[in-house]
Amino acid sequence: MKNIQLRYFASIREAIGRGSESLQTDAADVGALRDALLARGEPYATCLARGRAVRIAVNQTMGDEDATLEDGAEIAFFPPVTGG
Numbered sequence: 001m002k003n004i005q006l007r008y009f010a011s012i013r014e015a016i017g018r019g020s021e022s023l024q025t026d027a028a029d030v031g032a033l034r035d036a037l038l039a040r041g042e043p044y045a046t047c048l049a050r051g052r053a054v055r056i057a058v059n060q061t062m063g064d065e066d067a068t069l070e071d072g073a074e075i076a077f078f079p080p081v082t083g084g
Helices: 010-016 030-038
Strands: 002-008 020-025 055-058 061-063 074-078
Touching: 002 010, 010 074
Parallel strands: 002 074
Antiparallel strands: 002 020, 055 061, 055 074
């Protein structure tokens, strides 16, 4: 099991109702972690749904679902940012 820190930003934070949480997981990569979060049901199932645009950072570096999870990792989920 790995201990990781999850961070949620913007509309994802609003939907989940908190900005961060600690989690123990046996997920090997970010994709498996996302699947585990989706399996929790609402509100995770809606705001992190497959097909929904969600950006991911691993230890404060942009990443994707293939990124390997290591003990102590910080994973951030946030919507794409647009400017105008």
